[in-house]
Amino acid sequence: MDPTATDATEGKGPLIFGRVLDGKGGARPIGREEVDNWEPSAPGEVLWLHLRRNAPEVQPWLENDLGIPEPTAELLVSDSTRPRALREGEALVATLRGINFNPGAHPEDMISLQLWSDGTRLITLRKLAMQTPRDVVALFDSGKGPTDAGSAVTAIVEQLVVRMNQTIVDMNEQIDLLEEMDVEEEYEEILPKITAIRRNCLALKRHMSPQHEALDWISRFAPAWFEDHDRREIAESIDRLRRYLDDIDISKESALVLQDELRARSLASNEHATYMLTIVAGIFLPLGFLTGLMGINVGGMPGLDDAQAFWIVVAICLGIMALQLFLFWKWKWL
Structure with a gap:
């Protein structure tokens, strides 16, 4: 009532x-x-x-x-x-x-x-x-x-x-x-x-x-x-x-x-996201350094006249990424 x-x-x-x-x-x-x-x-x-x-x-x-x-x-x-x-x-x-x-x-x-x-x-x-x-x-x-x-x-x-x-x-x-x-x-x-x-x-x-x-x-x-x-x-x-x-x-x-x-749970989710961003940044930091170095506009850069130079750089980058992933796995970062 x-x-x-x-x-x-x-x-x-x-x-x-x-x-x-x-x-x-x-x-x-x-x-x-x-x-x-x-x-x-x-x-x-x-x-x-x-x-x-x-x-x-x-x-x-x-x-x-x-x-x-x-x-x-x-x-x-x-x-x-x-x-x-x-x-x-x-x-x-x-x-x-x-x-x-x-x-x-x-x-x-x-x-x-x-x-x-x-x-x-x-x-x-x-x-x-x-x-x-x-x-x-x-x-x-x-x-x-x-x-x-x-x-x-x-x-x-x-x-x-x-x-x-x-x-x-x-x-x-x-x-x-x-x-x-x-x-x-x-x-x-x-x-x-x-x-x-x-x-x-x-x-x-x-x-x-x-x-x-x-x-x-x-x-x-x-x-x-x-x-x-x-x-x-x-x-x-x-x-x-x-x-x-x-x-x-x-x-x-x-x-x-x-x-x-x-x-x-919210804190753990945020920490996981931050951790993954840190891993991604750690992977691409040396790659960014390498590609930046190869992109400078100065004379004497190797491979300017070599048609295969681009693919060589790509292979080097993939090798560096694979090495990093192996080391991160070994150190239990992944």
């Missing part, structure tokens, strides 16, 4: 979608007019709001209507996208990153997702269209979603991490295709692609490594409503993220090996 297409149907207000979790894996939609005075009508209900971070009215709404402290509201709508997590009383505040799958985007163009939850309410905010929240909503709409705020957070984290896998698989497939290409004929085409893969790997590693620390903090220091099974799920996501980071390192090393091989 294209997230941009879905978001376009939601209007341009701060609320992208709202759901009230029923505690049994399902959820019902909730509109903007119901949010401000919302209270749980049954045990286990949780309010989830997914908002546009760059909408002008978001921060006043967070502070005045949803009761979020001003410093926290400023953090949630800020452009600071480095992954981190902190605790504010019984509320969990986090900034996470996901892969940008929007049209025209590159894998290293990450999207940040701000998150706030006090166990009863869950608020997520993003600037660019993002598919991860849609995936989790689809689980709720099918009746197979998380049952509380903690498991909803872990589901969002899991989807963010899992989506890295497709990018890594795509890069590895591209490396495999590049390895099968003809290096000598398509060198100029292959090298920029390898450089782009290495750049993507470095960017992904730089952007996703801090997320490992943020998730580790959540698993250890999240509030009490974040239950033990939620911490175990986060720990599994951390392990998966660690494997993906290792896979990124492997992809980067594979691209580096392929790049080194390309350069080595």
Whole structure:
């Protein structure tokens, strides 16, 4: 599903979608007019709001209507996208990153997702269209979603991490295709692609490594409503993220090996061409000297009146060339 297409149907207000979790894996939609005075009508209900971070009215709404402290509201709508997590009383505040799958985007163009939850309410905010929240909503709409705020957070984290896998698989497939290409004929085409893969790997590693620390903090220091099974799920996501980071390192090393091989082959090809030119120059240097000497316009040149003199010179040149080739072969220059 294209997230941009879905978001376009939601209007341009701060609320992208709202759901009230029923505690049994399902959820019902909730509109903007119901949010401000919302209270749980049954045990286990949780309010989830997914908002546009760059909408002008978001921060006043967070502070005045949803009761979020001003410093926290400023953090949630800020452009600071480095992954981190902190605790504010019984509320969990986090900034996470996901892969940008929007049209025209590159894998290293990450999207940040701000998150706030006090166990009863869950608020997520993003600037660019993002598919991860849609995936989790689809689980709720099918009746197979998380049952509380903690498991909803872990589901969002899991989807963010899992989506890295497709990018890594795509890069590895591209490396495999590049390895099968003809290096000598398509060198100029292959090298920029390898450089782009290495750049993507470095960017992904730089952007996703801090997320490992943020998730580790959540698993250890999240509030009490974040239950033990939620911490175990986060720990599994951390392990998966660690494997993906290792896979990124492997992809980067594979691209580096392929790049080194390309350069080595190119250098060897250039050296061979230079070597052959040197051999050719070595063969024709004495011949050029001889023919130049025989072509000077001075009196007394031998063979001027001999009709066979030209062929004698040709024979001498061929003899010199044959001798040179024999010596080059003997000295293993050829």
